[in-house]
Amino acid sequence: MNLKKYIRSIPNYPKQGILFRDITSLLEHKKAFHFTIQKMKEISKKIPHTKIAAIESRGFVFASALAYLNKKPLVLLRKKGKLPGTTISQKFKLEYGMDTIEVHKSSLNKKDKVIIVDDLIATGGTALAAAKLVSKCKAKVSAFIFLIDLFDLPGTKLLQSHGYKTYKLINFPGH
Ligand code: AMP
Numbered sequence: 001m002n003l004k005k006y007i008r009s010i011p012n013y014p015k016q017g018i019l020f021r022d023i024t025s026l027l028e029h030k031k032a033f034h035f036t037i038q039k040m041k042e043i044s045k046k047i048p049h050t051k052i053a054a055i056e057s058r059g060f061v062f063a064s065a066l067a068y069l070n071k072k073p074l075v076l077l078r079k080k081g082k083l084p085g086t087t088i089s090q091k092f093k094l095e096y097g098m099d100t101i102e103v104h105k106s107s108l109n110k111k112d113k114v115i116i117v118d119d120l121i122a123t124g125g126t127a128l129a130a131a132k133l134v135s136k137c138k139a140k141v142s143a144f145i146f147l148i149d150l151f152d153l154p155g156t157k158l159l160q161s162h163g164y165k166t167y168k169l170i171n172f173p174g175h
Helices: 030-045 058-070 125-136 155-161
Strands: 008-011 019-022 051-055 074-079 087-093 098-104 113-121 140-150 166-172
Touching: 030 058, 030 140, 030 166, 051 058, 051 125, 058 074, 058 113, 058 140, 087 125, 098 125, 113 125, 113 155, 125 140, 125 155, 140 155, 155 166
Parallel strands: 051 074, 051 113, 113 140, 140 166
Antiparallel strands: 008 019, 074 098, 087 098
């Protein structure tokens, strides 16, 4: 199944110069969504893991289905201020300014091997921060799984240069 057909591309959203790759059109197609999760499951079967971590917010959609199928705990990596318990946080650079992601301190420990899931990798800033957050909890990052890799942007190479394994289902140019 060619999943690329189900991604809608919207120029100049959310701002001028960005070609937005919209996953809602894939989610609304039952066979495409099912195929996506099956493919992620196949990939994850080759990766030793104890938990699935999801990057807010579109990562939640795919990670939760995968965790359910694999019968693994789902850990939410959330934007600052969303988690009620004691958290560990990691700052990262956005195009303009800084952002922070957080995880509950109790969610991960040194015995954990974690697959991190997100919908898309572009510059890799968010994903690298997610990996740093998992490492701060003393857990190991087993791999990343993305639905979409914007292959001409530096994200995948950045993660690989830090020693992380990355998997993606489809490639698109960033522009
Ligand atoms: P980055 O930190 O640059 O790798 O950006 C990754 C995050 O931003 C992902 O969680 C994506 O959901 C979102 N994102 C970045 N670029 C795009 C794009 N062109 N289309 C859709 N989502 C994007």
